[in-house]
Amino acid sequence: MSGLRLFIGLLFGLVSLGVQAERLKDLVSIQGVRTNQLVGYGLVVGLNGTGDQTTQTPFTIQTFKNMLAQFDIQLPTNIGTIQLKNVAAVSIHADLPPFAKPGQVIDITVSSIGNAKSLRGGSLLMTPLRGIDGNVYAIAQGNLVVGGFDAGGADGSRITVNVPSAGRIPSGATVERPVPSGFEQGSSLVLNLNRPDFTTAKNIVDQINDLLGPGVAQALDGGSIRVSAPANVNQRVDYLSVLENLEVAPGQAVAKVIINSRTGTIVIGQNVRVQPAAVTHGSLTVTISEDTTVSQPNPLSGGQTAVVPRSRVQAEQEARPMFKFAPGVTLDEIVRAVNQVGAAPGDLMAILEALKQAGALQADLIVI
Template sequence: MRYLRNLTLIVVLGCLVAAPVMADRLKDLARIKGVRNNQLVGYGLVVGLDGTGDSAPFTNQTFRNMMNQFGITLPDGVNPSADNVAAVTISATLPPFAKRGQEIDITVNSIGNAKSLRGGTLLMTPLKGADGQIYAMAQGSLVVGGFGAEGKDGSRITVNIPSVGRIPNGATIEREIASPFNSGDTITFNLMQPDFTTARRVVEAINGKLGPDMAYAHDATSVSVRAPRDPSQRVSFLSILENIEVDPAEEAAKVVINSRTGTIVVGQNVQVSPAAVTHGSLTVTIQENPNVSQPNPLSGGQTAVQQDTQIAVTQEPAHMFKFGPAVTLNEVVQAVNQVGAAPGDVMAILEALKQAGALRAELIVI
């Protein structure tokens, strides 16, 4: 028996209950302009694997180049065993104000057909930035969380990802990145969530703490503050700034629907204009009953199977509920729960309310 019915998704309805607005520190609301992370990447070899390396052509070429750097030339046509070698890419994040000699974590990923990097050691590999300059050198023993096992009959089992590993403090910084922190007469904060009201409140909070005309807003994102030029004074000055408490503005009314997972999140400022909603669904049931037709032994016929298909259509009772003027989020949730709407029905109702202009919120489908 097969059932064809309306798509129903598992839904988590996240309701943000109205609560008193709490002040946030400026460091939690904004980032300093120019103070940022930088990504590094490199290519190298992992050796010492227990027969789980790769056989990619570029792995053999890289191994030959490495041997040539040590003065060892392999004869033409002689390919070293690659069972214990794997070609990998290395990625890392260079934090702001990182100094030469400090160490950072790195992630190592196999780019060939290596089965596992467990037990391997990364050979010295330069890590480059987007400008092509070398900023760190990586080397060390890998920590691999995944593992795999394979039987002689071809069966295998894999837990997590054995072709990816990490090396804590596996790279040493060799080049520093200049920071604009000590340049200019101002420090600019960029809000992580652009909002004109929040930008205005940041300016008011800073001016109230440090004095009038110390801060001014460029737009909904950037707020500049006049700062001393002396580096030591600027550090102390910024320590005061980042701990100033600001009351952020309330978020705009939004309803977010994840069509893949069936998750629905409704913000607390969502309201619904007067509207009447009715919603029902059809269930189509298809049942196949094969019938065997057996001919008479003397008739010369053949046994045949005939399909007897029965199709039934049932319609669930449609529920109707009415929203009054200026309905709040809690009232919307209560009305939907009272009629027992399924997750898929909730999505359909919200989309229909938006099309009708009754949903006073931005509907976002991801």
């Protein structure tokens, strides 16, 4: 309970600060200015016998033969089954940031798609990375950095730490083609709120218009705002530099109670309210014990000595007081009332769910 009270105390400290103004760049993103996902397929070589078992992964052999064919190397048809213990087929994925230009480098993640035990010590051969449109936007190659490892003994014992079948290559891909963003086109830009909210959208529009004049910003809906922008690209960059540093007070979030039933984590939002309700919480413990006694007959009775079971059933109910919620109870009062009866996080989940079912909890109850 001390940990729960400490968490609630910290939460109250944050709530007491009220709504703080945030930079516009933390609240919105610019339409068209976004990352793009890239994916590729290639080979990792140089493994220490931890590569694919090619009898079970024929695509590794096929890829290996295709690579050799590019260097005019043809394998004999009667070579039989090839075992490439030092080679693994892998998938590569990366995020292409906005405004990335040819020659710049990005980080990539390499993951085994066969049955390779470990990619530690391997090198990725040159692999094209494609976008959703099928075009090549980057070329990947380099030595892997693998955080996990896998080791085994001759008797079959094995130990694995973390995930050795995946790794990263910092700056492992070079951008070959830019992605058009449309940033320099048109006479306006659209700002998309990271969390759509009508109050936040109104505050942003008011803040921009107060700075630059009426009509510069217009709310399209609760999640988008159109802002007039200069036609010159250099001026547009300076213009957005000023806008993104504006301090805007965001609207308060919808009242929510988040429950993680697996970990027992409960997060209660600031605007959660409870209608009039009375709650009692307790626990009933039933204990059943089995004892045995020896039944001894009277002398000369002709009876026989026997073992007789004796059962004891005890029921104990922990006394917990009933507490009452008045109209419009706040987060502080909810937790104080629950702490008074000593409810653990698991019990608090049951109380909140019961309040929601009774229609007394004025918040969205979300179980994750």
